[in-house]
Amino acid sequence: MCDNCGCNLTDANRHALGAEEHHTIEVLENLLQVNDIQAGHNREHFDEYGVFAVNIMSGPGSGKTSLLEATIKALPPGVKVAVIEGDLETENDAERIRRHGVPAIQITTGMACHLDAHMVHGALHELALQGLDILFIENVGNLVCPASFDIGQHRNVILLSVTEGDDKPAKYPVMVHAADLALITKTDLLPYIEEFSVGRARDSFLGIKGQLPIIELSAKNGAGLEQWIAWLLAEVAKRRPAAAA
Amino acid sequence: MHETAIVAGLMRIITQQASKHGAAHVSRVTVKVGRLRAVEPQQLRACFEMFAEGTVADGAELVVEEIGVRGRCRGCATEFDVPRYHFQCPACAGNDIEVIQGQELFIENFEASSSPPPAVDPPLVPK
Numbered sequence: 001m002c003d004n005c006g007c008n009l010t011d012a013n014r015h016a017l018g019a020e021e022h023h024t025i026e027v028l029e030n031l032l033q034v035n036d037i038q039a040g041h042n043r044e045h046f047d048e049y050g051v052f053a054v055n056i057m058s059g060p061g062s063g064k065t066s067l068l069e070a071t072i073k074a075l076p077p078g079v080k081v082a083v084i085e086g087d088l089e090t091e092n093d094a095e096r097i098r099r100h101g102v103p104a105i106q107i108t109t110g111m112a113c114h115l116d117a118h119m120v121h122g123a124l125h126e127l128a129l130q131g132l133d134i135l136f137i138e139n140v141g142n143l144v145c146p147a148s149f150d151i152g153q154h155r156n157v158i159l160l161s162v163t164e165g166d167d168k169p170a171k172y173p174v175m176v177h178a179a180d181l182a183l184i185t186k187t188d189l190l191p192y193i194e195e196f197s198v199g200r201a202r203d204s205f206l207g208i209k210g211q212l213p214i215i216e217l218s219a220k221n222g223a224g225l226e227q228w229i230a231w232l233l234a235e236v237a238k239r240r241p242a243a244a245a
Numbered sequence: 246m247h248e249t250a251i252v253a254g255l256m257r258i259i260t261q262q263a264s265k266h267g268a269a270h271v272s273r274v275t276v277k278v279g280r281l282r283a284v285e286p287q288q289l290r291a292c293f294e295m296f297a298e299g300t301v302a303d304g305a306e307l308v309v310e311e312i313g314v315r316g317r318c319r320g321c322a323t324e325f326d327v328p329r330y331h332f333q334c335p336a337c338a339g340n341d342i343e344v345i346q347g348q349e350l351f352i353e354n355f356e357a358s359s360s361p362p363p364a365v366d367p368p369l370v371p372k
Contacts, residue, residue, distance in 0.1 A: 031258070
């Protein structure tokens with residue numbers, strides 16, 4: 001018996017020497033396949049009813065819910081909206097929306113830092129899509145995780161408030177890259193925050209996604225809201241060819 | 246920690262595939278992760294270690310192969326590696342860039358054996 005030719009291998013020690021039969025199994029399967037299939041189903045539901053679904057993403061406290069409240073007031077009468085709110089805990093945001101007479105479903109994710117397609121699908125069971133024009137899905141406040149999960153939306157909107165710093169887009173490039181529209185919010189505070197440069201914030205966005213449309217607005221004083229409303233209505237019109245004609 | 250959701254998906258695939266191929270033990274798993282996925286390899290491995298405990302992949306090594314971002318300029322069709330998420334064409338300075346690589350998130354393969362994992366040697370009892 002020697003250590004050179006393998007003649008010392010027996011059934012008893014084969015495992016220990018790593019000489020057991022290994023084989024490689026090729027798989028090539030998407031790790032988020034289950035989520036992505038559900039997201040596709042969600043999108044089919046939205047398309048069936050001609051609803052424009054928009055995923056609103058940002059860090060916590062950049063004004064997503066305030067923007068939605070201002071948007072509800074600023075939309076022309078006859079545009080029907082509903083809101084899905086995602087938070088780790090509390091029903092607070094959905095209650096804020098309901099005060100405006102708009103249906104709102106709260107998803108509390110517990111420990112999950114993002115919404116996924118199944119959570120959104122669960123909320124859809126409590127929501128009538130018929131007759132709706134826009135479904136706002138306010139994602140959990142987080143600039144990283146929500147970007148990884150398709151929830152069936154048609155468009156992603158990212159918010160950056162002027163209190164957050166104008167270099168934030170460069171720090172969270174993956175979410176910026178996933179965005180279809182960027183909103184610079186709380187511009188009413190600009191006179192008090194000299195560190196924030198709208199120009200630098202724009203450059204920071206455009207360095208990651210050169211074609212990204214950017215709107216500056218204030219939900220508080222209404223400045224810039226009309227551009228946001230126009231963007232929304234253009235998206236609604238794309239999904240309601242019959243109504244637009 | 247969206248890594249937990251991703252690892253849950255990974256475990257589902259491994260369990261299904263291992264049982265389909267009659268594998269008793271999985272020793273190594275290779276996944277490909279594009280840099281546009283915001284997935285942290287170290288967190289992915291830590292999560293995997295936890296999720297794999299007590300399963301067919303208990304103790305398996307998770308190999309995370311990161312894939313850099315590549316873009317194609319819609320203006321001049323130049324293909325290039327995108328440095329630090331700066332999406333600008335090095336040839337024409339255009340900024341309308343299509344992502345052609347970097348969004349990957351999939352399991353490539355795993356190594357399996359049909360025999361159970363090596364057991365810890367029992368203490369030798371002198372006869």
